[in-house]
Structures are given as structure tokens and as C-alpha cells.
Amino acid sequence: MYYSILIYMADGVFESLPQEQQDAFMEIHRDIQETQAAKGDYAVARLMPVTNAVTVRDGGGPDKAPLIVDGPFAETKERFVGFYVVDCETLDEAIEIAKPLAAGYGAIEVRPVGWGGGVLSTDP
Amino acid sequence: MTEHAWIEAHFAEIRPKAIAALNRQFRDLDLAEELFASSCLKALQSWPGKGLPDDPFAWLLTVARNAGRDTLRRQKPADVLAAAPAATETPETGYIERLDERGLRDDVLRLLFVCCHPALSPQDQSALALRIVAGLSVDEIARAFLVKPKAMEQRITRAKKTIGRANIPFEPPTLTERHDRLKSVTLMIYLLFNEGWSASSGEVHIKAPLCDEAIRLVRLLLTLFPSISELMGLLALFLLQHARAKARLKPNGDVILLDDQDRSLWDGAMIAEGKALLEKALRHGTPGPYQIQAAIAAVHADAKTSQDTDWQELAQLYGALYRYEPTPVVKLNQAAAVAQVRGPQAALDMLDPLAEQLADYRWYHATRAGLLEDLHLFGDARAAYCKALSLGPTHAEKRFLADKIAACEKNL
Numbered sequence: 001m002y003y004s005i006l007i008y009m010a011d012g013v014f015e016s017l018p019q020e021q022q023d024a025f026m027e028i029h030r031d032i033q034e035t036q037a038a039k040g041d042y043a044v045a046r047l048m049p050v051t052n053a054v055t056v057r058d059g060g061g062p063d064k065a066p067l068i069v070d071g072p073f074a075e076t077k078e079r080f081v082g083f084y085v086v087d088c089e090t091l092d093e094a095i096e097i098a099k100p101l102a103a104g105y106g107a108i109e110v111r112p113v114g115w116g117g118g119v120l121s122t123d124p
Numbered sequence: 125m126t127e128h129a130w131i132e133a134h135f136a137e138i139r140p141k142a143i144a145a146l147n148r149q150f151r152d153l154d155l156a157e158e159l160f161a162s163s164c165l166k167a168l169q170s171w172p173g174k175g176l177p178d179d180p181f182a183w184l185l186t187v188a189r190n191a192g193r194d195t196l197r198r199q200k201p202a203d204v205l206a207a208a209p210a211a212t213e214t215p216e217t218g219y220i221e222r223l224d225e226r227g228l229r230d231d232v233l234r235l236l237f238v239c240c241h242p243a244l245s246p247q248d249q250s251a252l253a254l255r256i257v258a259g260l261s262v263d264e265i266a267r268a269f270l271v272k273p274k275a276m277e278q279r280i281t282r283a284k285k286t287i288g289r290a291n292i293p294f295e296p297p298t299l300t301e302r303h304d305r306l307k308s309v310t311l312m313i314y315l316l317f318n319e320g321w322s323a324s325s326g327e328v329h330i331k332a333p334l335c336d337e338a339i340r341l342v343r344l345l346l347t348l349f350p351s352i353s354e355l356m357g358l359l360a361l362f363l364l365q366h367a368r369a370k371a372r373l374k375p376n377g378d379v380i381l382l383d384d385q386d387r388s389l390w391d392g393a394m395i396a397e398g399k400a401l402l403e404k405a406l407r408h409g410t411p412g413p414y415q416i417q418a419a420i421a422a423v424h425a426d427a428k429t430s431q432d433t434d435w436q437e438l439a440q441l442y443g444a445l446y447r448y449e450p451t452p453v454v455k456l457n458q459a460a461a462v463a464q465v466r467g468p469q470a471a472l473d474m475l476d477p478l479a480e481q482l483a484d485y486r487w488y489h490a491t492r493a494g495l496l497e498d499l500h501l502f503g504d505a506r507a508a509y510c511k512a513l514s515l516g517p518t519h520a521e522k523r524f525l526a527d528k529i530a531a532c533e534k535n536l
Binding site for chain 2: 039048049068
């Protein structure tokens with residue numbers, strides 16, 4: 001079963017951490033990526049800040065052009081900043097992978113993947 | 125870098141936040157500046173011997189706050205202090221509070237809005253913000269504005285008095301006022317970044333903390349005003365420029381020009397973010413000077429080597445920028461791009477009419493010198509490099525210019 005590990009974090013928190021803590025956090029990510037790569041299929045994406053995003057929204061009917069707006073800028077403290085898709089036998093296993101990511105910085109949602117596909121190059 | 129320069133770099137990093145915090149506490153810009161300066165002086169006496177404190181910001185702020193309380197105790201009774209005018213209360217307090225509500229309380233941004241008080245002319249606002257927030261000396265600001273230091277000193281003093289006197293009506297600003305004020309604040313952040321990007325003088329050529337601070341501030345603003353394309357353009361510009369930071373200086377602090385930089389040292393993630401943001405901004409169809417400058421930076425970022433640079437596109441973009449900002453400095457940059465497309469003589473012809481306006485601008489003379497050198501007019505090139513050297517370059521630039529002068533002499 002594939003599990004997605006969805007990472008949420010408040011804006012600007014990561015950037016405001018001291019450099020050593022940022023490095024330590026990136027080290028956790030590198031660990032996960034190396035372990036998962038050794039195991040087989042996995043995917044990872046780090047999203048740019050939400051200020052770079054646009055939202056394509058229904059224009060209000062089938063004959064209306066969709067609306068393209070800046071954002072999303074929901075008044076939420078935590079934002080979706082990135083995700084993994086990992087191949088695990090059990091939910092517990094997926095939770096173990098997610099645990100170090102939660103350490104003090106954000107909320108991690110672990111959700112089974114219904115269907116997955118596609119290929120990402122590591123050098124966007 | 126000498127130990128002194130190293131400590132100075134720390135001061136530059138700490139200054140905006142410290143001044144902002146002190147101004148919020150004492151509500152007096154002059155006092156905040158004095159206190160910060162004197163605590164830096166104490167640090168210079170203490171740190172070289174004892175080593176850097178764990179938290180230099182806390183150290184400086186504590187020393188400054190204690191000194192401030194002592195000063196006030198000597199000067200005025202406690203109740204006068206309590207009744208001091210709230211210089212930090214501005215019509216913007218409202219939307220700055222939106223930051224507070226979201227846990228993004230920010231003293232520096234607040235201070236920028238204070239410096240952009242509508243009672244001040246745009247030039248006074250900029251001068252004040254450069255003095256107070258970026259910590260430039262009066263001489264440095266005078267050079268940035270191409271005016272005499274004496275005039276600049278009077279202007280800054282007047283600006284501080286105006287802010288001190290002003291009774292700011294506590295009304296919500298109109299949409300236009302809000303727009304104007306935001307524009308001023310954006311300009312301040314731009315100037316702050318420029319000062320960090322290329323220090324106007326002194327031993328440290330790049331003050332990266334000022335660039336980082338400018339990036340942080342514009343990110344905050346963009347969170348507050350997510351649909352303003354020029355704000356996106358400004359952040360894109362900063363990211364695309366700052367991505368080159370690691371490639372810009374030799375280990376000894378000497379400047380490496382864009383053409384000679386090791387492009388593998390450029391920060392790919394920052395470039396990607398900058399370009400994505402610019403793309404999003406351009407979709408709005410409301411171009412402006414920041415977006416055009418970001419587009420210029422993106423052209424450089426796209427070139428794998430200096431030879432791959434699309435100079436034709438750059439010459440056009442500078443032409444477009446000139447329509448928004450018809451300044452001799454933009455013309456100067458356009459000429460540098462034109463030199464690559466149509467040769468040094470065409471560029472020199474564009475530069476000649478600027479001679480009077482840019483007589484005291486060292487980049488004018490350095491650019492001209494480079495073009496003359498390309499035409500093998502080494503005597504004239506040498507003279508122009510010497511002129512640039514006489515106009516207060518940073519230490520790193522001095523070495524660069526001295527090398528160039530020596531090379532010209534060899535070819536004479």
C-alpha cells in the first residue's frame with residue numbers, strides 16, 4: 001500500500017529557525033529519502049511558498065470561464081508545504097516515517113493513497 | 125575579513141530589529157539610534173576580548189535598553205514618559221495588526237511604516253528609512269541620492285522632527301492613501317536590499333543580512349497583499365539577485381563581475397522560486413518597474429554562461445524600464461547591454477549625454493572605462509578608472525579598480 005505523508009507548517013517558521021536547526025531538519029529529510037530510495041518506489045515534493053500559487057476556481061457554471069485567483073490565502077496558520085508518497089506494509093510503518101518530521105515544527109497527515117502514478121525527475 | 129569587519133557585519137544584521145524594538149519602547153528615533161550606537165561601541169570594546177556572546181542581538185538590546193532607562197530617569201519624570209506621543213501609532217496600525225493577529229508581529233515593518241509618514245516627501249521617507257532601518261551614514265545616503273552630505277543631514281534632521289511633531293489622525297486611511305503608503309514602504313525595502321547587495325562604502329562590500337531582511341519583509345508584505353503584481357515582482361527580483369550571492373565575492377572579499385562568476389554557485393532553488401513568482405506576476409498584465417527588473421535578472425539567470433546571455437532582450441527590457449524610470453542610471457545599464465549587441469562605440473554614444481548628471485557616480489566612470497578599454501583607448505580608460513577610484517568605492521571595488529588601472533598602464 002502507498003501512503004502519503006502530507007506536511008503542514010506555519011508560514012515562515014522554518015526560515016526563522018537557526019541555521020543548525022534547519023540543517024538538522026533537512027538531515028531528517030535526507031535520511032527518509034535515502035531509506036525510501038533503497039526500498040524502491042517513493043515520491044517527494046517540496047512546495048514553494050503559497051505566495052507563488054494561483055487557484056483555478058469554477059467560474060460559476062459550465063459555460064463560464066474558470067476564475068484564476070492569487071492564492072490560496074485561507075486565513076489558516078498552517079499551510080501545505082510538501083509531501084511524500086512511500087510504500088509501506090502497514091499504517092504503523094508509515095507513521096514511524098512521519099514521526100521525525102513532526103518534531104516541533106508542524107502537523108503531519110498520513111493518508112493512504114487510493115491510486116498513484118507518474119514519474120518525477122529529481123532535477124526539476 | 126578583519127575581526128572588526130566581522131563584528132560590523134553582525135551589527136548590520138542586528139540593527140533594523142534593534143532600532144525597531146528600541147523605538148517601540150522609547151518612541152524616539154533619535155534616542156533609539158543613539159542607544160544602539162553606544163551599545164555597539166560597548167560591544168566593540170567587549171567582544172574582541174571575550175568572544176561573541178551567545179545571542180548578540182539580546183546582548184546589544186539589553187545594553188541599549190538599560191542605557192535608555194538611565195537616560196530617561198535623568199531626563200524626565202516617569203509620567204512624562206508615559207504620556208509621550210505614540211509615534212508608532214499610524215493609520216497603518218490597522219493592517220499591521222493583521223500581522224500581529226497571525227503571529228507575525230513585526231517591529232521592523234512597523235518602523236518602515238513610521239518612516240513612510242505621509243507628512244514626509246518621498247525622498248525624505250527614503251532617506252529616513254535608510255538612516256534608521258538600514259543604518260547608513262549620512263554620507264552614504266547622500267551618495268546614494270547624488271546630493272551633498274550637508275543637505276542630506278539637514279533633510280534627515282527635519283524628517284525626524286516632522287515625525288516627532290506630527291499628530292497622526294487616528295483614522296483609517298483611504299484606499300489611495302493606503303496604496304501610496306504601501307508604495308513608499310515597498311520602495312524602502314528595495315533600497316534596503318540595494319544597500320545590502322552593494323554596500324555604498326566601507327570594508328564590507330555585501331551586507332547579506334540586509335538582503336535577507338529585505339526578502340523577509342517583502343515576503344510579509346506579500347502575505348498581507350497577495351494580489352499586488354509589483355510586490356511579486358519585487359520578491360522575484362530579490363530572489364533572482366540574491367541567488368548569485370555566493371558567486372559574487374572572492375575569498376579575500378574582491379568583487380567578481382557577473383561575466384566572471386562561477387554560475388554553478390548560483391542558488392537554483394532561489395532562481396526557480398523567483399522565476400515562478402515573476403511568471404505569476406506577469407499574468408496580471410500590470411507590468412511595472414520591479415517586474416521588469418526581475419525579468420532582467422531572470423535573463424541573466426537563464427544564461428548558462430555569460431556568452432549565452434540574451435543581450436538583445438536585456439537592451440529591450442532596460443528600454444522598457446526607462447519608460448517607467450527615466451533616470452540616467454537606467455540609461456547607463458541599457459548602454460551596457462547595448463554594448464554587447466552593437467559594440468562599445470554605440471554604448472559610449474549613449475553615455476556621453478549623461479556625463480554631467482552622473483559626474484559623481486562611480487559606476488558611470490567604471491562602465492565608461494570598460495568600454496574605452498574594449499576600444500583599446502587605454503589612456504582614456506585609465507583616466508576614467510581613476511575617476512571612479514576617487515568617488516568613494518568600497519574596499520573590494522578599490523582593489524578591482526586598482527587592478528584595472530594597472531592593466532591599462534601595461535597596455536599604454
